[in-house]
Amino acid sequence: MNKVVELVIVGAGPAGIEAALTASTAGVEVTLIDSAPSPGGQYFQQNPQGFKKESLAASQVKAQRFLGRLSSSKVTVLNHTLVWGIFEGTQPGTWCLTLHGPTAPPRLHAQAVILATGAFDRAIPFPGWDLPGVITAGAALRMIKHQRILPGKRALLSGTGPLQLQTAALMVQAGAEVVAVCECAPALLKRGVAQLPSVWGQWERIKEGLDYLNVLLQARVPYRLGWAVTAVDGEERVRQGAIQKLGPAGNPISPGEVFQEIDTVVLGYGLTPRTALVRQLGCDMEYQTRCGGFVPRRDSSLQTSRAGIYAIGDGAGLGGAEKAILEGRLAGYAVANQLGYLSEVNAKAILARDNPALRREDRFAWTLATLFSPPAGLYALADDDTVICRCEQVTLGQLRHAIAAGAQTVNDVKNLGRAGMGNCQGRTCGTIIAQIMTVETGKTVEDLRYFNIRPPIHPLPLHVIEEYNPGSFQREDRQ
């Protein structure tokens, strides 16, 4: 019989690490898994091995402290290990996770599972967005902060929110010429003042944003509010980019301007929660604009609709590193309570203690979403020849054909034209197709749903599937 671990956590970002430390300190036996070579996730990401740096930024000092606690804990950490599926286990009330990694067992059984899978960059398509040289803000930041590589010498930025502001400032500081930053949100000052009560006290974060703005100001970088990049062009790679002013619904309303001789366009339209595993499990989902899209429905202990499966951090609704840590703590205690290491009374007391901080982070996340959600009109920038599903090379024209042929949901579009069936399994195009369909059909995203997903959730070498015992796979899958 397979050994059953008490708690498996998928994702070693701030949420997953805090959950692991909390549960382990309470006495729970914890295995923490991440596909990255080292723990840290997005926020506490570590530099590659052998990489030397003269001084550390404040967030890196914090990361080292956080990761130090992990390495001196009893938590078993499996790096470089992808969780490619999750199923009901053979013993009642247990779960089976299927793994792929150099030192990982092929599967692991657990009494409880915390999914802390984070988020990924959101892109918005327009003519030319698939040219080399067009990258996302997350990728640009990763290159600058962790690899010390400048993504390009002459860059145009388009997007919304603090991540793109940070990207622009760091690009300038790293020596790039930033020709313009287009922030699609209009009238930020006026709308920001209206939000002051909900961000009251968040002075450090506000100061960080103002510092980035100041960098742009000093470098005389044009910061266009209510503008966006609407098309880019080039032969081998991006060479020119057009920007236009947007109307209230996000549709371009001016002839705009064209920037020549650029080599990079950075898109920073925020993040989308990574929900492949909760969807594969069939957890109840709900659409929440402020959380970044479809997210699992959770109870007050952050448990999903499937007993023993918890979802926390950005993967359960965007909120930033502090919120991810708070949710990690809460879920760690909830599992300790579920497994009998913490009394109900103590669990409730902890919930009451941490709730105000969590509510404060929730309010902040809500404010950011209110100020910086991309407007619907931006999803009408692509033309018939624009590739929407890059893995399967499906164009907007082909999507329109599927809609005209009767597609009612994003899954119908997938079935009729292969969009979302490629390497990324619809991670990038899933949200885009839903948003485009709202523009084309007038339906809501809730009506259009999200791509169904089957294991493996990521591409795998065929030998992994071959080595997997198919009989046992089917048994666990069907329970």
Ligand SMILES: Cc1cc2nc3c(=O)[nH]c(=O)nc-3n(C[C@H](O)[C@H](O)[C@H](O)COP(=O)(O)OP(=O)(O)OC[C@H]3O[C@@H](n4cnc5c(N)ncnc54)[C@H](O)[C@@H]3O)c2cc1C
């Ligand atoms: C470029 C960038 C800059 C940011 N800057 C800030 C900032 O200044 N301040 C701030 O508060 N927030 C910032 N954020 C947001 C912050 O990083 C996130 O809110 C925070 O990291 C969320 O923590 P998390 O634990 O939920 O997820 P993450 O940190 O994203 O960690 C999720 C982990 O899960 C792993 N994973 C996912 N799926 C699987 C799987 N199937 N198998 C194995 N492993 C898996 C991933 O490899 C990843 O390591 C930034 C985000 C980005 C992308």
